[in-house]
Amino acid sequence: MTSASIPPLSAATPGILRRPAAPAAGIVHLGLGNFHRAHQAVYTDAAIAAHGGDWGIIGVASRSSAIPDAMHAQDMLYTVVEISPEGSQFSVPRVHTDAFTAAADPVRVVKAIGNAGTRIVSLTVTENGYNYTPATGSLNLQDPAIRHDLAHPGSPQTPIGQIVRGLQHRSRTHAEPVTVLSCDNLAENGHHTKRLVREFASLLPPAEAAEALAFVDTLTSFPSSMVDRIVPATTEHYRRLVASQRGYKDRIPVPAEPFTMWIVEDNFIAGRPTWEAGGAVFSSEVGGYEQLKVRLLNGTHSLIAYLGALTGAVTIPESVSHPAIELAARSVLRNEYLPSVSVPSGVDVDAYEEQLFSRWRNTALGHRTSQVGSDGSVKLRQRIPLPALQMLGDGRMPQLLALTTAAYLACIAPLPGFDPGPQAHAVEDPARGLLAGLASGSRSGGDLASKVLGDHHLLGEELAERDDFILRTGEFIDIIHSAGPLSALAEARTAASLTPAPSLQTTRSTP
Structure with a gap:
């Protein structure tokens, strides 16, 4: 036929x-x-x-x-x-x-x-x-x-x-x-x-x-x-x-x-x-399920998408198949997002994590990194601030949340002279013009992070006051630009390993 x-x-x-x-x-x-x-x-x-x-x-x-x-x-x-x-x-x-x-x-x-x-x-x-x-x-x-x-x-x-x-x-x-x-x-x-x-x-x-x-x-x-x-x-x-x-x-x-x-x-x-x-x-526990979705799934998905786009990965399965990216994704999920989540009753977090990675590995589906990474100027505001502020309040730097922010900015608003690649160029974002303009006038990653997070409050007013988080984000931008995303990832994981791990006891929401 x-x-x-x-x-x-x-x-x-x-x-x-x-x-x-x-x-x-x-x-x-x-x-x-x-x-x-x-x-x-x-x-x-x-x-x-x-x-x-x-x-x-x-x-x-x-x-x-x-x-x-x-x-x-x-x-x-x-x-x-x-x-x-x-x-x-x-x-x-x-x-x-x-x-x-x-x-x-x-x-x-x-x-x-x-x-x-x-x-x-x-x-x-x-x-x-x-x-x-x-x-x-x-x-x-x-x-x-x-x-x-x-x-x-x-x-x-x-x-x-x-x-x-x-x-x-x-x-x-x-x-x-x-x-x-x-x-x-x-x-x-x-x-x-x-x-x-x-x-x-x-x-x-x-x-x-x-x-x-x-x-x-x-x-x-x-x-x-x-x-x-x-x-x-x-x-x-x-x-x-x-x-x-x-x-x-x-x-x-x-x-x-x-x-x-x-x-x-x-x-x-x-x-x-x-x-x-x-x-x-x-369910009366929608809030807990929202936290699972927005932080553990969507937040981790963002890190996979931006690191993947910067390394040239076209799809999420291709990105998460890289051992270093998978390890980083598991670490940000478990150590930086999960402590902020009120886990609904009956949810097995270990099983939920394995289910997520099984879904992300679905090569037949071929979800594109550029599609997952789109609209980060709005989406990251829903995902990063609360867990980041919780860690900072406990005296711990959220290394991989800062790296997620830096990788997003490297995709959307690269500093002069840095080409993030075709997958990053394909990411759509309503703030791309504004952020690209800020990047064009920035001397360093720290300068860009200060403008975007401190002056323009990309991640909200509270994180705008956290000079330590802004500084770390800027450092990761500089590493991405000078040595590549995998070098920034290695630095983040090394620094995270030197930070006291959070308690693995998770908060359970009450039905």
């Missing part, structure tokens, strides 16, 4: 669907990217298959129309490709009822959120999509998009603006309750989202502000959640794989690892799907 003769994926494709139609919409999801389609959509598909319910999803992409256009061309369908060294598994969720782009039709976003049938508004817009200032956690009032949304109620551009305008619409029309569910890697993401929504609402004209805040406080819930699944970008490889293995063309297949986890606080004021049917866990 030639490529031209392979039929496109559609509702008429035989043998792929387990229900004749998607259910009526009950969820509006902001951030119609790969992660949502391989995570929340899969859980929702399982919930509907097991227990029914009007929990169809309206997917809203931020700016690009590529996924909405493809979904409409494919009867709102796509393939999830679970990738492992043992082989691939394929599934086709049928939960999306509509898909469109917010930038092209902002009024439609507000109406969808404001519709009485919408009972959940969920988000996967990345940390950068919340338009907050990492140093303070507050809404970034200097952001032009936030200023636009405050001045133009009919055409909000940001997720926070869209949510507030949608809640205003609900308040003025039917006053039905709704849940706002953040599924992004933010500490206490439910509380953080509510804080940003309230801050935006409080800046409206007084009468509008009072109305909006009353609705937020009495008829809107903001549960916290922790999501976990490695979902790389879609490439031609996966399109060809679907065509050869399934016999149809899919423009937007989603590759994903077999592992998936969702821990959710059960606080849904307007009801929810029975996501337990897909394996979701409803």
Whole structure:
């Protein structure tokens, strides 16, 4: 069969669907990217298959129309490709009822959120999509998009603006309750989202502000959640794989690892799907699971990504296969991140660590170092400060956390005369221009670290006051530039070995 003769994926494709139609919409999801389609959509598909319910999803992409256009061309369908060294598994969720782009039709976003049938508004817009200032956690009032949304109620551009305008619409029309569910890697993401929504609402004209805040406080819930699944970008490889293995063309297949986890606080004021049917866990210990994910997984992942990018590793498996990088990753996880984590009851930390490294070694998935390293200016603020400050307060230098920071800056903002390589150049970051400008005028790593951490508070206000951490970060930048990332890694591990080890007793959270 030639490529031209392979039929496109559609509702008429035989043998792929387990229900004749998607259910009526009950969820509006902001951030119609790969992660949502391989995570929340899969859980929702399982919930509907097991227990029914009007929990169809309206997917809203931020700016690009590529996924909405493809979904409409494919009867709102796509393939999830679970990738492992043992082989691939394929599934086709049928939960999306509509898909469109917010930038092209902002009024439609507000109406969808404001519709009485919408009972959940969920988000996967990345940390950068919340338009907050990492140093303070507050809404970034200097952001032009936030200023636009405050001045133009009919055409909000940001997720926070869209949510507030949608809640205003609900308040003025039917006053039905709704849940706002953040599924992004933010500490206490439910509380953080509510804080940003309230801050935006409080800046409206007084009468509008009072109305909006009353609705937020009495008829809107903001549960916290922790999501976990490695979902790389879609490439031609996966399109060809679907065509050869399934016999149809899919423009937007989603590759994903077999592992998936969702821990959710059960606080849904307007009801929810029975996501337990897909394996979701409803728990009062979401905070502990968030710490595991954001620090042990994401924080360690960052070190692997930046060191890998600087050594030329294209993928995470390639990076973690380097013995020195694996040892450093295990050390930062165990000795610098773990002491700051309240481990949820029933979690075996040793088993969790081994599971992480098994996932990172999944060569069939090929998660790129440049993708994992993107948006570090926002992400590292969630991962590094608290454990670093805890160690510094105990009189110990967090060598590998300082190295993570230095490796990030070497990728994004190299000093003049240093080329970090193509993988580092491919890392995307909203602060790249600012940081590169600071680097171009810096005489040394210490000078750059002082500007970025001390003056611009990249990792928050408290670490900005820690001259010892800033100095150490600068030293690692200089070593990376003069002798390479592996030399900096060797120096960090040697220094860490001379530092008294933390107690291995971990804090357990109380259910």
